[in-house]
Amino acid sequence: MAVVIRLRREGKKGRPQYRIVVADKRCPTNGKYIEEVGFYDPMVEAPQGYRLKLQxxxxxxxxxxxxxxxxxxxxxxxxKLETKDN
Known part of the structure; x- marks a missing residue:
């Protein structure tokens, strides 16, 4: 099973938000996923626009x-942001 970490689009039209998910490569982009590992909001500045479970x-x-x-x-x-904070 080929596994990828990719973006899964959510949100309203013109206001995208993305979940960062681990999924099988063969599944559709917005289909089933194995695990959610974070989110990305491109409309918000960098520190608040990202959240990721680095572990x-x-x-x-x-x-x-x-x-x-x-x-x-x-x-x-x-x-990089995590290393700056610590």
Whole structure:
């Protein structure tokens, strides 16, 4: 089973919000998913617009899950913000 970490669109028309989910690659984008690991709101500034469970993301990456390009950028931004806070 090929597993990916990708965005799942939610929200209203013109006001997108995304859930970051771990899903089987064969499932539709807004279909079933294995686990929700965070969210992304592009309409809000960086620190409040992202929330990510970094421990779960790292677990899934170790299991072989491949993030999409956008999710990979979000992971890098969030991990950079986490290191600045600590």
């Amino acid at each position: 779960r993301v790292s677990y899934w990456l170790k299991q072989g899950a491949k993030p999409t390009e956008t999710v990979d950028q979000i992971i890098k931004k969030v991990s």
